[in-house]
Amino acid sequence: MSPPTSAPAHASGEFTVAGRSVHRLGYGAMRLTGPGVWGPPRDRAEAVRVLRRAVHLGVDFIDTADSYGPFHSEEIIREALHPYPDGLLIATKAGFVRTGPNRWHTLGRPAYLRQQVEMSLRRLGVERIGLFQLHRIDPEVPLADQIGELAALRDEGKIASIGLSEVSVREIEDARRTAEIVTVQNRYNLTDRGSEDVLEHCEAQGIGFIPWFPIAAGRLAGPGGPVEEIARAAGVTPAQVSLAWLLARSPVMLPIPGTSSVAHLEENVAAAGAALGGEQIAALNALAS
Template identity: 50%
Template sequence: MDWKVVGSMQIGPELRVRRIGFGGAWLTGPGTFGPPPDPAAATAVVRRAVEAGVQLVDTADCYGPEISETLIAEALADCPDDVVVSTKGGRIALGGNTWRADGRPEHLRQACEGSLRRLRRETIDLYQLNAVDPAVPLEESLGALVELRAAGKVRAIGLCNVGVAELARARLVTDIASVQDRYDLLTRDHDDVLEVCADDGIAFLPWFPPANELRAARDSALGRIASRHGASPAQVALAWLVRRAPVTVPLPGTSHPAWWEEDLGAVGLRLSEPEVAELGERAGEAASA
């Protein structure tokens, strides 16, 4: 892997990682609920990611629930100390890719303790509030994470699924090391959040479903550029995320070894400035009908 192509990103004052991580949401059954069809293969994919040079592995207590964290702990049992593990609390899994927010401080404290046990760690490198609970002031939810950090159970604090206004409110409470939102070539609702992160040096962790492989029409911008590089559309789309801003750390993830090998192929893919611009401008035509 030529990791020099993607470079690295600082996450908070203590953590620095290469700019493609691994997303653990898809180490579960359908709808991020229940166990994966082949737990051994899922564990092997995480181990392969780290062996290839990935330094950030991201998960959440609601993936499974609890299953993703448990599989990741098994996979990382003998891995290098420079692997950063990120997890999240603040959502209750309902199945079918649906969740309910729970930002109560007492819930977040219990969730963090559970994640520490499952991940077999004394400190969670990056702990992210998984959603803003409309029934709980954001300041109260973040206050619980600040207390966890003061107790040594959390090293850095991040947010997920937020807008610009919520990010600004959060930063009045504490330093925010990362923001994780859904974002890819075709899903650009959080462009404004990304711009704030880029301006202020906050890591932006875009996640996207593995099924979103952007099977482009050959005459689309994505199809043409993929053909030019001898790459798949999914690889080009991932390389575009890396180039989109210097703070992005994309989180591809899957429980299928072959799909992960395809993702790794994006590490050394060099897109030109005109190609990056064309993809950004013509994203709407990227996928075939």
């Protein structure tokens, strides 16, 4: 693919993931699937266009998982972007088994994680996965065994770095006794800040924090709500306010808004250049439920 001619995503700034610099506003590929994150997307051609447009807008961090589809998201990423442009970091995950739409079952046995890494390598068409994340910690398997298997795969050159998802500060530190952890992916947005302590810990340790469900603002973005008021004053959309606030919240923040629409993608990426004033950011900080 040719390099982007205009790269608004670059206005989000940069963060280094295991020695590799990426721009902080990325793209989450969960929505490149059918309803309930199950099956293929309704419009595969549009899914391909979304991915290619994201790269042309300067996005160089794409997050997916083997369970999205399952498998469809990874396959569409390869169809759209392989051979991958220099500098593109594709992160994937394993740790869930899918049995139907909106059905997720944790599975973190070492042999299963190894199998899923091998399959993701094949689907993505790469020899090494830049960032591989444990999608959930399996409570039935010792954490050291789950992280230990990923560390072995890293040492074998099949993955470059290791991340976690939906974890506590204690779980991060427990995992770090076995291997270096470079990212944490927890739910976090304007109205759900239950992972505030995890974000602060990641910032103190230099660990990238990937907030999933990043745009949710609920009633705060409704007519006459505080997010809508700030959006109107700043000349942007409520979704852009939500993303701009995340980027301003911490230098380790790596939002990955997802969409299956090129138009929505362009709106999200434009948030990287949204200028919020100090008073506006303070007002948004005060909206925590």
